[in-house]
Amino acid sequence: MKTNLLNYDLSGLTAYFAQMSEKPFRAKQVMRWMHLGGAGDFDEMTDLAKSLRTKLQAEAQISVPALMAEQKSVDGTHKWLLDVGTGNGVETVFIPENSRGTLCISSQIGCALECLFCSTGRQGFNRNLSTAEIIGQLWWANKALGVTPKNERVISNVVMMGMGEPLANFDNVVTALSIMLDDHGYGLSRRRVTVSTSGMVPQMDRLKEVMPVALAVSLHASNDKVRDQIVPLNKKYPLKELMAACQRYLVKAPRDFITFEYVMLNRVNDEPAHARELIELVKDVPCKFNLIPFNPFPNSGFERSDHERIRVFRDILQEAGMIVTVRKTRGDDIDAACGQLAGKVQDKTQRQHKWQLLHKDES
Ligand code: SAH
Ligand code: SF4
Numbered sequence: 001m002k003t004n005l006l007n008y009d010l011s012g013l014t015a016y017f018a019q020m021s022e023k024p025f026r027a028k029q030v031m032r033w034m035h036l037g038g039a040g041d042f043d044e045m046t047d048l049a050k051s052l053r054t055k056l057q058a059e060a061q062i063s064v065p066a067l068m069a070e071q072k073s074v075d076g077t078h079k080w081l082l083d084v085g086t087g088n089g090v091e092t093v094f095i096p097e098n099s100r101g102t103l104c105i106s107s108q109i110g111c112a113l114e115c116l117f118c119s120t121g122r123q124g125f126n127r128n129l130s131t132a133e134i135i136g137q138l139w140w141a142n143k144a145l146g147v148t149p150k151n152e153r154v155i156s157n158v159v160m161m162g163m164g165e166p167l168a169n170f171d172n173v174v175t176a177l178s179i180m181l182d183d184h185g186y187g188l189s190r191r192r193v194t195v196s197t198s199g200m201v202p203q204m205d206r207l208k209e210v211m212p213v214a215l216a217v218s219l220h221a222s223n224d225k226v227r228d229q230i231v232p233l234n235k236k237y238p239l240k241e242l243m244a245a246c247q248r249y250l251v252k253a254p255r256d257f258i259t260f261e262y263v264m265l266n267r268v269n270d271e272p273a274h275a276r277e278l279i280e281l282v283k284d285v286p287c288k289f290n291l292i293p294f295n296p297f298p299n300s301g302f303e304r305s306d307h308e309r310i311r312v313f314r315d316i317l318q319e320a321g322m323i324v325t326v327r328k329t330r331g332d333d334i335d336a337a338c339g340q341l342a343g344k345v346q347d348k349t350q351r352q353h354k355w356q357l358l359h360k361d362e363s
Helices: 010-019 024-036 050-059 131-144 166-181 201-210 224-230 239-252 272-281 307-319 351-358
Strands: 066-072 078-083 089-096 101-104 108-110 125-128 157-160 193-197 214-218 258-264 287-293 323-326
Touching: 010 024, 010 166, 024 131, 078 131, 089 131, 101 131, 108 166, 125 166, 131 166, 157 166, 166 193, 166 201, 193 201, 201 239, 214 239, 239 258, 258 307, 272 307, 287 307, 307 323
Parallel strands: 101 157, 157 193, 193 214, 214 258, 258 287, 287 323
Antiparallel strands: 066 078, 078 089, 089 101, 108 125
16 A cells, blocks of 8 residues: 555655655655645656655655535536545535635545534534545645646635534644645645634643644533533533633634634524623633524424524623624525535435434424
8 A cells, every 4th residue: 555645744745755764855855746736646756766756655644635516606606515435425625715725625524423513514524534534625626726836825824614623633634734834835824724623622732842833612601501502512612611722722822712612593692682691601711702693404393593683692792892793605506605515425324314313293
């Protein structure tokens, strides 16, 4: 089996070349070719000796998931479905805006955490993505968008808000982050790469030590009673512990703030009383709020809060001095909006089956 070099960050590649008795600078060269140059073959690496290229060809490969499907929304949002084997596919979304281009990437095939309002959660879980499969999404998008080392960087920000819970796939995600931040990789700054978590407290503590990138926390409720119901992980790490973990994170990411994501679910978590409770909950955490109008999917059982309810909720937070944005829904004509990414998941947990049995009388 050939070694896929896309699984390595700079330290991994350096170790790989060391065991081949090659100099450390080879690692930097190869890394630049693969990520900045988008090379998919060692023959493209013209400044490597022919003998080394031949050796690499025999032992190693640069292997990215194949493209299964591609869709472009009327608003410019671009979605790719990538083949990750055995009938599974994961989705990556590019969202162009005036001053930046954001790539939303996936970390797992499905998700094991079962948040009630999330289409990925409903799909069940299959497996973690490898580092190559995670970074391969960036590699693909750069190529598809026509990025070369010379022209302007189209992808300026990366958010790990696609399918899966990134911190449940900790090691592979951290290695991928390391490639994103490396100057020989994608050279993105720490604040332009965001990990979004549903609140895995021990892993948040680990992330701050090894790679304190921007952190978004999927809050979605102002008290444990509501959160226990819609984000089951809350039973393990309730709000008090989550808030303390956010504070600890910011000690290692000074001058940063936590972005709290809050999906607006009609009459579930969107009452004015909830907004007031939120203000009290986050009072010791430097933060911003991102209110996400719920994106529906078949049989979700939830409704999106209407404009007026979102406006009232936002105003209460703003009057208390919070910075609040309401996320624009992008790409929903191609099911590329938050929480709509379903990919193709061969569910190993049988959740889809159990769920269908439970709800068979409703549809
Ligand atoms: N697992 C991670 C990251 C992926 S989800 C997490 O939960 O944070 C990215 C964001 O989309 C999360 O805040 C998630 O709660 C939200 N989301 C999930 N389903 C949604 C839906 N149907 N409509 C709107 N947002 C949704
Ligand atoms: Fe998983 Fe995030 Fe969806 Fe929850 S919201 S099920 S953690 S992907």
